[in-house]
Amino acid sequence: MLVSANENFSSYRVFTAIFFRDLTVYFRYRGSWINPLFFILVVITLFSLGFGADNQALRVYSPSIIWVTALLAVLLSLDSLFKTDFDDGSLEQLILSSQSLYLSVLAKILAHWLVTGFPIVLATPLISLMLGVSLEVLPELSLGLLLGTGILSFIGAIGASLTVSLASGGLLLSLLSMPLYVPAMIFGAQYLQDAIAGWPLMPSLSMLIGLLLAAVVLSPLAIMAGLKLSVEA
Amino acid sequence: MPNWQWFHRLGSPKWLLITLDRWLPWVLGLAFLTLLLSLIWGLAFTPPDYKQGDVFRIIYIHVPAAVVALAAYYAMAIAGAIAIIWRMKVADMALRSIAPVGAVLTFIALFTGAIWGKPTWGTYWIWQDARLTSMLILFFLYLGIIALYDAFNGSASGQRAAAIMSLVGTVNIPIIYKSVDWWSSLHQPASIKFTEESTIALEMFQPLMVAIPGFYLFCLAAVMLNMKVQIARHGRNNSWMIERAKIDS
Numbered sequence A: 001m002l003v004s005a006n007e008n009f010s011s012y013r014v015f016t017a018i019f020f021r022d023l024t025v026y027f028r029y030r031g032s033w034i035n036p037l038f039f040i041l042v043v044i045t046l047f048s049l050g051f052g053a054d055n056q057a058l059r060v061y062s063p064s065i066i067w068v069t070a071l072l073a074v075l076l077s078l079d080s081l082f083k084t085d086f087d088d089g090s091l092e093q094l095i096l097s098s099q100s101l102y103l104s105v106l107a108k109i110l111a112h113w114l115v116t117g118f119p120i121v122l123a124t125p126l127i128s129l130m131l132g133v134s135l136e137v138l139p140e141l142s143l144g145l146l147l148g149t150g151i152l153s154f155i156g157a158i159g160a161s162l163t164v165s166l167a168s169g170g171l172l173l174s175l176l177s178m179p180l181y182v183p184a185m186i187f188g189a190q191y192l193q194d195a196i197a198g199w200p201l202m203p204s205l206s207m208l209i210g211l212l213l214a215a216v217v218l219s220p221l222a223i224m225a226g227l228k229l230s231v232e233a
Numbered sequence B: 001m002p003n004w005q006w007f008h009r010l011g012s013p014k015w016l017l018i019t020l021d022r023w024l025p026w027v028l029g030l031a032f033l034t035l036l037l038s039l040i041w042g043l044a045f046t047p048p049d050y051k052q053g054d055v056f057r058i059i060y061i062h063v064p065a066a067v068v069a070l071a072a073y074y075a076m077a078i079a080g081a082i083a084i085i086w087r088m089k090v091a092d093m094a095l096r097s098i099a100p101v102g103a104v105l106t107f108i109a110l111f112t113g114a115i116w117g118k119p120t121w122g123t124y125w126i127w128q129d130a131r132l133t134s135m136l137i138l139f140f141l142y143l144g145i146i147a148l149y150d151a152f153n154g155s156a157s158g159q160r161a162a163a164i165m166s167l168v169g170t171v172n173i174p175i176i177y178k179s180v181d182w183w184s185s186l187h188q189p190a191s192i193k194f195t196e197e198s199t200i201a202l203e204m205f206q207p208l209m210v211a212i213p214g215f216y217l218f219c220l221a222a223v224m225l226n227m228k229v230q231i232a233r234h235g236r237n238n239s240w241m242i243e244r245a246k247i248d249s
Helices: A011-028 A031-051 A055-078 A083-088 A090-096 A101-122 A124-131 A135-163 A170-197 A202-232 B005-009 B013-045 B054-086 B089-121 B130-151 B156-169 B172-182 B202-234 B239-248
Strands: none
Touching: A011 A031, A011 A101, A031 A055, A031 A101, A031 A124, A055 A101, A055 A124, A055 A135, A055 A170, A083 A090, A090 A101, A090 A202, A101 A124, A101 A135, A101 A202, A124 A135, A135 A170, A135 A202, A135 B130, A135 B156, A170 A202, A170 B130, A170 B156, A202 B156, B013 B054, B013 B089, B013 B202, B054 B089, B054 B130, B054 B156, B054 B172, B054 B202, B089 B130, B089 B156, B089 B202, B130 B156, B130 B172
């Protein structure tokens, strides 16, 4: 479809166009959404095997196990967030276009989260069964991971934007993102612990929601700067 | 009309190198004098603490290192902002020069804190303490910024990437400052206050007030030395630098 160069698109149309284009690309390559899910299930299996017959200990450590594996799964998938677009030049076109880069970045991260973070949330019943977490806390576990993977995706995208032009940026991406992940990690694991122990949930839940909102609003600013310098490189 | 000449001069690595050479011996000498004074005063002449005995004397390393480690991050982030806004080469060099100094200071603060923690708290480290954890994050941030800067092999985009990362990392600084007030933990709240009376004895406080400027001066000297290295590295193909190297050798 040909469109004239000076035709004005509404921000909403640009956002949805990028969002659905990215989703299409992800679904054509099945690995992009299956691999993170597969990764988290394999790592949790390894943890369970490592604990041996000690089911009690597994249950006690399950909040941190769930969080660390989710964190690693998101981190490993983030390497691909801007990579193909950077390689084929469409990232450059996105930056050069007159449309708001802020919205394009939001759309790209949201689409990426939907195929990497969200499947992890959908897999929480299976994860809690594997770790022996009581099914009563399943809503809290799912909500915690829903907010948590969102925070991890948005903050990690900063590192992804800064390292996308590097040939082997994966390890550096982890090094940069880990320190910034610490607050999310602390309050996320705290929330799961509170839920399992039956303590009041509002303090850690409101911290998680606050972190997510701040990450969604502020991180695209740093990501935009990072993408611009990567394209110039 | 304000005189902006000094600011424009900062853009010239050659002028900066000459200025650094002129100031370095003074800063270094003053740093050694103040550090020597504060350490002898603090370690030998200040009376021991009524509860901790002589162990508390590590404060004269621990507190200045922690204070300057945070200040160094500020300085680095400001250099990063200047580098992004005005694209000043010297600001990039300053960022790269401050980062390793800040990392070492943070490590010293963590290390001395652990040594101090064992006899007084009964443990080297606890993970639930917000001050300890946030300082550890600061250490990782410094290392990450150095790694990012070097990953681009000294190109301009690596410098900008490090500058952006240093600005993103500033969210951690208020958390470190306020961690002892927001979360009650093993680490004590601040004893030295500007707006109300400090909760530290005057005799213990005085050497500390010499040690902190001493650490500032010493780190300034270390950053200046690093700056010289950075200038030499960036200008290694310039004719004036090659002339200078001939005179030096």
